[in-house]
Amino acid sequence: MKGKTWLFWGGLIAAAGAVLFQTSYDVQDLEEKLAGLNRKIVTEQESIQVLRAEWSYLNDPTKLEELARAHLALQPTEARQFLALDAIPMRPAPTPDAAPQAPLPGRGVNPALPASVVPVAATPAPQIASARIPSPKLSMDKALERTPVIVPAALPAIPTVKTAPIKPSALIPAAAKPPAMPPAAAPAPQPTPAATPAAVGKLAPNAPLPALNRPTDVASRPVAPSPTTKVIAAGMQQPKPTDSLGMLVARLGANR
Amino acid sequence: MKFPPFGLPFRSQSASTAPAPRTTLAAAMEQSRYRLMVTAAVVTTVFATIGVKLVAATLFSQGGEPRQHHALELDSTTTNRADIVDRNGNLLATSLVTQSLYADPKLISRPEEAARKLVSALPELDYKEVYGKLSGDKRFVWLKRNLTPKQQYAVHRLGVPGISFEREERRFYPAGNLTSHVVGFTGVDNNGLAGLEQGFSKRLNEDPATPLQLSIDLRLQHVLRKELTATIQEFSAIGAAGIVYDVRTGEVMAMTSLPDFDPQDPTGLNPDTLFNRATLGVYEMGSTFKIFNSALALDSGKIRVSDTFDAVHPIKIGRFTINDYHSLHRALTVAEVFQHSSNLGSVRMVQLIGIAAQRAFMAKMGFMRPTALELPENGWPLAPNPWREVNSMTISFGHGISVSPMHTVAAAASVINGGVFHPPTILRRQPGAEIPGEQVVSRQTSDMMRRMFRFVVADGTGKSAGVKGYVVGGKTGTADKQKGRHYQKNSRMSSFLGAFPMHDPRYIVYVLVDEPKATAKTYGYATGGWVAAPAVGRIIKQIGPLLDVPTVDENAPEILNATFLNAAGSTNWAQQAPNAPSSAAPPPPKGSTVASFPTPAKPR
Numbered sequence: 001m002k003g004k005t006w007l008f009w010g011g012l013i014a015a016a017g018a019v020l021f022q023t024s025y026d027v028q029d030l031e032e033k034l035a036g037l038n039r040k041i042v043t044e045q046e047s048i049q050v051l052r053a054e055w056s057y058l059n060d061p062t063k064l065e066e067l068a069r070a071h072l073a074l075q076p077t078e079a080r081q082f083l084a085l086d087a088i089p090m091r092p093a094p095t096p097d098a099a100p101q102a103p104l105p106g107r108g109v110n111p112a113l114p115a116s117v118v119p120v121a122a123t124p125a126p127q128i129a130s131a132r133i134p135s136p137k138l139s140m141d142k143a144l145e146r147t148p149v150i151v152p153a154a155l156p157a158i159p160t161v162k163t164a165p166i167k168p169s170a171l172i173p174a175a176a177k178p179p180a181m182p183p184a185a186a187p188a189p190q191p192t193p194a195a196t197p198a199a200v201g202k203l204a205p206n207a208p209l210p211a212l213n214r215p216t217d218v219a220s221r222p223v224a225p226s227p228t229t230k231v232i233a234a235g236m237q238q239p240k241p242t243d244s245l246g247m248l249v250a251r252l253g254a255n256r
Numbered sequence: 257m258k259f260p261p262f263g264l265p266f267r268s269q270s271a272s273t274a275p276a277p278r279t280t281l282a283a284a285m286e287q288s289r290y291r292l293m294v295t296a297a298v299v300t301t302v303f304a305t306i307g308v309k310l311v312a313a314t315l316f317s318q319g320g321e322p323r324q325h326h327a328l329e330l331d332s333t334t335t336n337r338a339d340i341v342d343r344n345g346n347l348l349a350t351s352l353v354t355q356s357l358y359a360d361p362k363l364i365s366r367p368e369e370a371a372r373k374l375v376s377a378l379p380e381l382d383y384k385e386v387y388g389k390l391s392g393d394k395r396f397v398w399l400k401r402n403l404t405p406k407q408q409y410a411v412h413r414l415g416v417p418g419i420s421f422e423r424e425e426r427r428f429y430p431a432g433n434l435t436s437h438v439v440g441f442t443g444v445d446n447n448g449l450a451g452l453e454q455g456f457s458k459r460l461n462e463d464p465a466t467p468l469q470l471s472i473d474l475r476l477q478h479v480l481r482k483e484l485t486a487t488i489q490e491f492s493a494i495g496a497a498g499i500v501y502d503v504r505t506g507e508v509m510a511m512t513s514l515p516d517f518d519p520q521d522p523t524g525l526n527p528d529t530l531f532n533r534a535t536l537g538v539y540e541m542g543s544t545f546k547i548f549n550s551a552l553a554l555d556s557g558k559i560r561v562s563d564t565f566d567a568v569h570p571i572k573i574g575r576f577t578i579n580d581y582h583s584l585h586r587a588l589t590v591a592e593v594f595q596h597s598s599n600l601g602s603v604r605m606v607q608l609i610g611i612a613a614q615r616a617f618m619a620k621m622g623f624m625r626p627t628a629l630e631l632p633e634n635g636w637p638l639a640p641n642p643w644r645e646v647n648s649m650t651i652s653f654g655h656g657i658s659v660s661p662m663h664t665v666a667a668a669a670s671v672i673n674g675g676v677f678h679p680p681t682i683l684r685r686q687p688g689a690e691i692p693g694e695q696v697v698s699r700q701t702s703d704m705m706r707r708m709f710r711f712v713v714a715d716g717t718g719k720s721a722g723v724k725g726y727v728v729g730g731k732t733g734t735a736d737k738q739k740g741r742h743y744q745k746n747s748r749m750s751s752f753l754g755a756f757p758m759h760d761p762r763y764i765v766y767v768l769v770d771e772p773k774a775t776a777k778t779y780g781y782a783t784g785g786w787v788a789a790p791a792v793g794r795i796i797k798q799i800g801p802l803l804d805v806p807t808v809d810e811n812a813p814e815i816l817n818a819t820f821l822n823a824a825g826s827t828n829w830a831q832q833a834p835n836a837p838s839s840a841a842p843p844p845p846k847g848s849t850v851a852s853f854p855t856p857a858k859p860r
Binding site: 045 | 346351428430431475482726
């Protein structure tokens with residue numbers, strides 16, 4: 001009986017000791033793992049810091065402007081490209097086919113502009129396509145949302161002018177053109193808004209500088225998009241929420 | 257002791273109470289009994305202590321020895337100095353971890369071979385210098401600080417014994433020259449030596465996890481610097497300063513001083529480039545000071561905007577004669593004095609107000625002490641002491657008192673924002689936080705000053721600053737520079753203080769050009785209206801959309817109601833209806849158009 005008691009207590013002590021040792025080694029392992037992870041985190045944080053610095057360095061506005069001037073036909077937005085919400089006509093809801101024929105009131109700076117304005121240039125380009133989808137019953141909000149898209153459709157004179165394929169270099173005024181450009185760009189018709197009779201009366205008085213007559217305005221965008229205008233439209237488009245790079249670029253002011 | 261002493265039966269203990277014969281044996285027995293008792297007591301105490309300590313150590317000390325490793329906190333940074341970011345979170349200054357190379361010459365057996373190898377891996381090192389360092393008898397020498405990872409790899413590959421790396425931090429400025437005068441720079445040991453790096457050095461080191469957020473907007477900073485660079489180039493000026501300022505909060509949205517420097521490598525540069533003209537430089541502001549003279553006159557209640565003052569006869573005081581640049585040879589209203597920037601009219605106005613009132617007003621505007629701006633480069637204004645009559649007269653048109661551009665902008669903001677002086681700051685104000693402010697002029701005065709600002713741009717010396725849609729107003733300034741004891745005719749400071757939109761002012765754009773030379777395009781003029789005003793116009797044109805300022809029609813009734821003023825001092829635009837559009841609409845900007853979009857071929 002006495003021997004059995006000893007055996008019981010002895011076994012218990014041995015088991016406790018074994019568990020204790022096991023736990024101690026486990027803890028030691030975990031501590032090592034933690035130290036390793038901490039080291040890794042520090043390294044990662046340092047690389048993140050380097051990448052952030054590099055990102056900021058590459059997104060320096062001075063560099064971005066040079067790049068934009070070299071590769072894009074975009075210009076800084078101007079006051080005349082902003083339009084009051086009230087100046088945009090309501091969509092005539094029941095007859096969707098008649099919508100494009102509705103005449104527009106004056107574009108540009110309207111005499112009756114109140115303080116609230118909406119940037120036309122910032123209108124998402126994909127809505128142009130959705131404008132022609134017949135949707136007979138539109139709520140007020142939807143109608144408001146879609147009204148700006150009528151603007152390009154209401155200027156039918158423009159695409160006839162732009163039958164010739166437009167090269168990006170043709171969009172830049174002759175003075176700014178680098179000499180290395182192919183001569184084919186020169187004879188191409190200057191697709192400035194001033195070239196179309198419809199736009200002359202509306203835009204020319206508001207354009208103070210000859211260099212500003214580039215088709216950054218929505219009015220000069222053709223209804224049937226040619227390859228070059230697609231590029232412009234893509235540039236004007238606001239980044240989608242999923243497009244993280246685009247959002248970042250927008251935040252940094254790259255698209256001005 | 258509860259139990260009886262060892263080896264003594266109970267009976268004999270009771271028997272020992274009775275007198276017993278004292279034999280030598282009994283005495284020895286007694287002695288050994290006491291010794292045993294003492295020994296037992298000591299052993300028991302020691303074991304009891306150990307037992308108590310054991311219980312305390314295992315059960316009550318919460319886990320025994322402290323842990324060696326702790327999980328890192330999520331928001332902690334690895335660097336010891338906080339980042340500096342702009343108001344949108346773009347990095348302006350950050351710390352990068354680099355490795356610095358050092359050697360222990362005692363451990364290097366063949367210095368010439370080690371030096372040769374090191375120079376082959378790092379060509380910018382000098383062989384003789386490295387050899388000299390390695391063959392010395394110190395225990396520690398720096399070979400090169402802040403290696404790039406590639407260089408570190410190259411040195412690692414050499415396998416030279418006795419050299420090792422030390423982890424160091426290096427300040428890096430992604431925006432480079434763009435914010436050099438605001439952010440400043442640090443020395444080799446990361447202590448701030450200029451700009452915010454110096455002003456906030458303690459804060460940056462004490463709280464490295466939270467970045468320091470400035471009120472600067474990098475995009476505005478870029479526009480401002482680009483236009484100033486173009487202006488300097490066009491007019492062959494020696495320098496320029498520019499400020500974009502939020503009149504409602506006192507935040508500095510952009511601030512540039514040219515020439516500037518590369519904060520990465522500020523040593524060995526011309527000290528002129530390190531000089532911040534926007535905050536440290538104090539200048540006689542010239543006609544821009546008529547803003548404050550007019551505000552003083554209107555706020556005193558003694559002068560109304562339609563009152564007329566003689567601007568024909570020059571004023572003689574002592575050996576000085578005060579005259580106008582281009583006299584109109586007639587009496588002028590207060591509005592016209594401001595419009596044509598008449599010195600004579602300004603002097604006559606201040607003669608009516610009095611010297612003491614002028615001095616008190618200038619002190620209220622903050623012209624007697626440095627601004628509240630957080631930069632260490634904060635200039636002391638040079639105000640006359642004592643403030644005599646002749647000082648009072650010259651100060652009325654901006655000579656005889658020198659203040660920094662930041663002083664001028666902060667004070668002008670208070671004149672047009674409804675009369676509240678906000679101390680200027682370069683740190684972003686938290687949304688919802690209370691903005692410190694002090695009412696310095698009345699609301700009515702501020703309203704009239706807005707109209708006067710607008711009048712100068714609509715039909716005055718500042719026409720070329722007008723931007724369609726943004727209702728710009730402002731005041732030109734041209735001051736002759738003092739060299740030694742004399743004013744020089746052909747070196748001047750031309751400036752323009754513009755604000756927009758004038759019906760509800762939100763931002764001030766200030767441009768100061770140091771010693772512009774007239775060009776053929778400006779018909780030989782290098783005054784504020786020809787040099788600085790077009791630059792301000794171009795800047796407003798570009799930053800208006802960035803700042804989300806709604807565009808309006810300048811001739812709309814509600815805008816004219818808030819901004820109209822005519823030469824007679826009348827604010828009733830309806831009376832002049834046929835005339836109003838022509839006088840209110842600015843012509844397309846004259847002067848230069850080069851700067852907005854410089855062609856790529858142009859050297860920048």
